Amino acid sequence: MARQPDPVRNWLSGREGGLKAGVLERLPGPDGAQAGALAVTADEPGMWAIGDLGKRLGGGDWTLDLSALPNAEADGLCLGWALGTYDFDRYRKPKDDGRARLVWPEGANREAVLAMAGGVCLARDLINTPAEHMGPSELESAARNLADRFGGATAVVAGDDLLAQNFPMIHAVGRAADDAPRLIDLTFGDENRPRLTLVGKGVCFDTGGLDLKPASGMELMRKDMGGAATVLGLAHVILSAKLPVRLRVLISAVENAVAGNAYRPGDILQSRKGLTVEIGNTDAEGRLVMADALALACEESPDLLIDMATLTGAARVAVGTEIAAFFARDDALADAVTAAGRAVAEPVWRLPLHDDYRHMLDSPFADINNAGSGRFAGATTAALFLKEFVADPDRWLHFDIMAWNSRNRPGRPRGGEAMGLRALFHLIRNRYA
Incomplete structure (x- = not known):
C-alpha cells in the first residue's frame, strides 16, 4: 500500500474492505x-x-x-x-x-518458462485437434517436426511392415482404419548418456472396435492420443533444457476403427515380447499397442521408462478428472513423483500396483487376457497388464491420465491438457541435471 502513488492509495483506502477474491x-x-x-x-x-x-x-x-x-x-x-x-x-x-x-x-527465467509453456501448448494443440486432422499420419508429422527442430532421428514402421518387424498388436488394433497404424521412434542425444525413454499411447480415435462404444463414449475420443501428445510436449521441454540424457520417444499411433478386418473379441494375438494375448474386449486396445512399444523400449534397458496413456475410465473414477493417476513398483521413485507434483502445484496420485490382482487377467487359452474379469480395480489390472511387458518394473512409471480439462479454470481452459507433464519434468530434471 505504501509503495503506491497517492491517487492509488487514496482509491484503495476506501475499497479495501469491499475487495473480494476474483475482483479486478x-x-x-x-x-x-x-x-x-x-x-x-x-x-x-x-x-x-x-x-x-x-x-x-x-x-x-x-x-x-x-x-x-x-x-x-x-x-x-x-x-x-x-x-x-x-x-x-x-x-x-x-x-x-x-x-x-x-x-x-x-x-x-524467461527461457525456462517459455519452454514449458511451449511444451504444454504443443500437447494441448495436438489433443484438441479432431481426428479428421489428427490421425496416425498427422501424429507422425508432429513427431517428425519435433525431431527436426531438435536434431533428433526418426524411424517409423507402418502398415504391414509392423508384422514383418514384429509389432503384431499395434498392427492388429489399427489394421481396420484407412490411415495405417505405425510405431514412431524418435531418438535424441549422446548414446553414452543415461537412457530416458518415454512411451505414449497414440490412439487417434477410439470407436471401441467391435465392442463399440455408445455415442456418448466417443464424444471425446479425439483425446485418446493424449498420452502421445503429452510425451511429445514433455520431450520438447527436456530438449529445450538440454538435459544430459539420451532421450527416446516411442509412440504407437493407430485408429481403433470398425471394418471387416477389425480384430475381434476372442482373438488371440501374438505380442512382440512373445506372450499371447486373448482379446476379452476390443475397447481395451490402448494397453495392446502400448505393450508392443514397451517391449521394444525394454530391449535397450533404459535407466528410466515412463509411459503415459488415457488408459482407463477406472482411474477417473478413482481420482477424478483433475488428478494424474500413476503406478510405480519402486517406493522411492513413487515418492519422488509425488514430491515433484507437490513442488510444481500439479496434483498426482499413486494407485496400487497390486500383484494379487494379476489373476483377474488369467486366460484359459492364452498367456494373458487384455481385459480384467469383473468390474473392480480396472486401472490396476490395466497397469498389471502393461507390467507383463516391462523387463525392469523398478525403473518404470505408468501414468493413466485424463488429458482433458472438463471445466475452465485460470490457466487451464476447457479442452486438451498435458496432465503430469510439469511434475515429470521436475522429476527428470532433479534426477539428471
Whole structure:
C-alpha cells in the first residue's frame, strides 16, 4: 500500500474492505486515466493466481513487480499467465478481444518458462485437434517436426511392415482404419548418456472396435492420443533444457476403427515380447499397442521408462478428472513423483500396483487376457497388464491420465491438457541435471 502513488492509495483506502477474491479493478492515475489494475486472488494461490489475467485485462503491455518473490514463485506466476492466454482457434476466427502482453519481470527465467509453456501448448494443440486432422499420419508429422527442430532421428514402421518387424498388436488394433497404424521412434542425444525413454499411447480415435462404444463414449475420443501428445510436449521441454540424457520417444499411433478386418473379441494375438494375448474386449486396445512399444523400449534397458496413456475410465473414477493417476513398483521413485507434483502445484496420485490382482487377467487359452474379469480395480489390472511387458518394473512409471480439462479454470481452459507433464519434468530434471 505504501509503495503506491497517492491517487492509488487514496482509491484503495476506501475499497479495501469491499475487495473480494476474483475482483479486478482498474486503478486511476494522477490524471484520472487508467494507471494499472488490482486483482484479488486469494481463492487461487500459487502459480494459477494470475492465470486468467492475460485474457481479462485485454490488450496492452502490463508490468508485474515480482522482485520480492523467490525465483521459482516468479517463474510459476509467469507460466500461469502464459498458459492462461492459450486459445485453440484453428477452426474459428480468433476472438478480437485482445491479449494482454506481459513485460518480462526481473527474477523470472524467461527461457525456462517459455519452454514449458511451449511444451504444454504443443500437447494441448495436438489433443484438441479432431481426428479428421489428427490421425496416425498427422501424429507422425508432429513427431517428425519435433525431431527436426531438435536434431533428433526418426524411424517409423507402418502398415504391414509392423508384422514383418514384429509389432503384431499395434498392427492388429489399427489394421481396420484407412490411415495405417505405425510405431514412431524418435531418438535424441549422446548414446553414452543415461537412457530416458518415454512411451505414449497414440490412439487417434477410439470407436471401441467391435465392442463399440455408445455415442456418448466417443464424444471425446479425439483425446485418446493424449498420452502421445503429452510425451511429445514433455520431450520438447527436456530438449529445450538440454538435459544430459539420451532421450527416446516411442509412440504407437493407430485408429481403433470398425471394418471387416477389425480384430475381434476372442482373438488371440501374438505380442512382440512373445506372450499371447486373448482379446476379452476390443475397447481395451490402448494397453495392446502400448505393450508392443514397451517391449521394444525394454530391449535397450533404459535407466528410466515412463509411459503415459488415457488408459482407463477406472482411474477417473478413482481420482477424478483433475488428478494424474500413476503406478510405480519402486517406493522411492513413487515418492519422488509425488514430491515433484507437490513442488510444481500439479496434483498426482499413486494407485496400487497390486500383484494379487494379476489373476483377474488369467486366460484359459492364452498367456494373458487384455481385459480384467469383473468390474473392480480396472486401472490396476490395466497397469498389471502393461507390467507383463516391462523387463525392469523398478525403473518404470505408468501414468493413466485424463488429458482433458472438463471445466475452465485460470490457466487451464476447457479442452486438451498435458496432465503430469510439469511434475515429470521436475522429476527428470532433479534426477539428471
